[in-house]
Amino acid sequence: MFCQAARRCSRPVATTLRLARPKRSYASTAGPMFDWEDPLATKTLLTEEELAISETAERYCQERMLPRVLQAYRDEHYDAAILTEMGELGLLGANLEGYGCAGVSTVASGLITRAVERVDSGYRSGMSVQSSLVMGGIHAFGSTEQKERFLPSMAQGKMLGCFGLTEPNHGSDPGSMEATARPHPSKSGYVLLSGAKTWITNSPIADVLMVWAKMQETGKIRGFLVERKNCPTGTLETPPIKNKNGLRASITGMIQLDDCPVPLANMFPDVEGLSGPFTCLNSARMGIAFGVMGALEDCLARARTYALERRQFKNNPIAKYQLVQKKLSDAATDASYGVLAAIQVSRLKDEGKATPEMISLIKRQNCDRALVNARTLQEIFGGNAVSDEYAIGRHVANLFVTQTYEGQSDIHSLILGRAITGIQAFV
Numbered sequence: 001m002f003c004q005a006a007r008r009c010s011r012p013v014a015t016t017l018r019l020a021r022p023k024r025s026y027a028s029t030a031g032p033m034f035d036w037e038d039p040l041a042t043k044t045l046l047t048e049e050e051l052a053i054s055e056t057a058e059r060y061c062q063e064r065m066l067p068r069v070l071q072a073y074r075d076e077h078y079d080a081a082i083l084t085e086m087g088e089l090g091l092l093g094a095n096l097e098g099y100g101c102a103g104v105s106t107v108a109s110g111l112i113t114r115a116v117e118r119v120d121s122g123y124r125s126g127m128s129v130q131s132s133l134v135m136g137g138i139h140a141f142g143s144t145e146q147k148e149r150f151l152p153s154m155a156q157g158k159m160l161g162c163f164g165l166t167e168p169n170h171g172s173d174p175g176s177m178e179a180t181a182r183p184h185p186s187k188s189g190y191v192l193l194s195g196a197k198t199w200i201t202n203s204p205i206a207d208v209l210m211v212w213a214k215m216q217e218t219g220k221i222r223g224f225l226v227e228r229k230n231c232p233t234g235t236l237e238t239p240p241i242k243n244k245n246g247l248r249a250s251i252t253g254m255i256q257l258d259d260c261p262v263p264l265a266n267m268f269p270d271v272e273g274l275s276g277p278f279t280c281l282n283s284a285r286m287g288i289a290f291g292v293m294g295a296l297e298d299c300l301a302r303a304r305t306y307a308l309e310r311r312q313f314k315n316n317p318i319a320k321y322q323l324v325q326k327k328l329s330d331a332a333t334d335a336s337y338g339v340l341a342a343i344q345v346s347r348l349k350d351e352g353k354a355t356p357e358m359i360s361l362i363k364r365q366n367c368d369r370a371l372v373n374a375r376t377l378q379e380i381f382g383g384n385a386v387s388d389e390y391a392i393g394r395h396v397a398n399l400f401v402t403q404t405y406e407g408q409s410d411i412h413s414l415i416l417g418r419a420i421t422g423i424q425a426f427v
């Protein structure tokens with residue numbers, strides 16, 4: 001594919017950056033080689049199985065997802081077939097045990113999100129909602145019957161889910177949510193759900209909507225699995241939120257509930273309060289910490305290619321200039337530190353030793369560094385950065401969202417600040 005901006009740069013836009021590069025060895029008779037794509041040799045920390053899963057995911061993402069993303073982003077269109085394709089490859093809910101899920105390590109699951117987000121954060125968001133927030137939540141808190149009913153079809157991508165926590169008036173402070181569940185006045189074993197959720201990834205296309213609401217009688221937060229097919233007309237609406245300027249390759253909408261009848265069999269039986277949604281979010285935040293490193297690595301690879309090809313002043317490639325090299329060095333450093341940290345916390349999670357604060361730390365740091373570096377790398381493209389065919393502007397717009405959702409970075413600062421000082425600064 002050749003870029004439209006050919007009058008300024010006649011080089012082809014690399015569409016398969018990842019696959020086109022030769023494999024590099026870590027050691028040779030001449031000593032270990034530095035690999036700019038993996039500066040701290042994090043591959044040496046992975047098992048054979050994790051490497052194989054990463055390769056499968058990278059191949060699928062580069063061959064099948066990447067060719068679709070430019071048009072999808074322009075059209076603000078989410079192709080739900082992507083989730084079915086990922087299901088066929090066993091990439092959904094991959095770290096969950098049983099119910100048709102692969103049961104791989106948290107690192108392997110993180111490598112999948114990194115591969116997807118190397119293409120686009122919106123695609124990764126659609127997958128994370130399905131895998132971590134909804135399937136992860138059902139796996140952690142669902143009854144055996146709920147797990148059997150939902151998880152196998154969700155793992156295949158045949159049933160799509162969304163996670164409804166944020167409300168129009170309550171984002172960073174979900175404990176103040178207004179959505180309620182009250183006993184059905186005439187139907188025993190049912191509640192009526194009312195309220196509005198906003199900025200909900202996948203809501204317009206979801207078959208099952210995980211909704212967090214307060215029991216009217218007790219004020220306690222409970223989780224409900226709302227099945228769209230069972231909602232009477234007029235009790236559930238999920239209008240899309242259009243004209244976003246980030247995450248345009250994902251679909252986002254509202255959830256509007258008006259006395260929607262839901263059987264108590266669809267309520268999580270035991271979990272109460274914010275620990276329910278926060279547990280789901282912790283799992284998803286791990287995936288984000290890995291994922292955004294994929295987006296940053298893609299920005300770095302594209303900026304490097306561009307800097308080596310673009311010539312200015314005495315026909316020198318701009319990669320020759322120190323200021324450009326510093327930008328590339330900063331990005332490579334932050335990406336490699338971020339991947340290392342994500343691997344460490346993932347390993348601790350699998351050993352039962354990870355704390356929510358560790359997850360806040362890597363979610364905040366990796367999202368912040370990915371955004372800052374992507375914005376800086378964008379400068380390397382000069383005017384061409386404005387053309388969407390160079391992809392860098394799309395990553396920058398997406399990475400703003402990743403820094404904002406699932407706990408905006410400043411909120412994670414408060415979580416860490418509370419852990420460091422023992423004093424909470426939220427209110």
Ligand SMILES: Cc1cc2nc3c(=O)[nH]c(=O)nc-3n(C[C@H](O)[C@H](O)[C@H](O)COP(=O)(O)OP(=O)(O)OC[C@H]3O[C@@H](n4cnc5c(N)ncnc54)[C@H](O)[C@@H]3O)c2cc1C
Nearest residue numbers: 163164165166171172199200201247405406408410411426
């Ligand atoms: C594209 C997209 C997809 C999303 N998908 C989902 C989804 O699937 N499910 C879901 O439930 N939600 C989703 N969200 C919502 C997202 O999680 C919220 O936007 C986020 O939690 C922030 O809430 P808010 O937008 O209401 O911002 P606010 O809470 O109003 O915060 C605005 C600013 O104020 C700051 N702030 C707030 N309180 C404090 C404080 N005490 N001290 C210091 N600073 C503070 C914040 O850090 C932020 O910078 C999505 C959002 C977007 C944009």
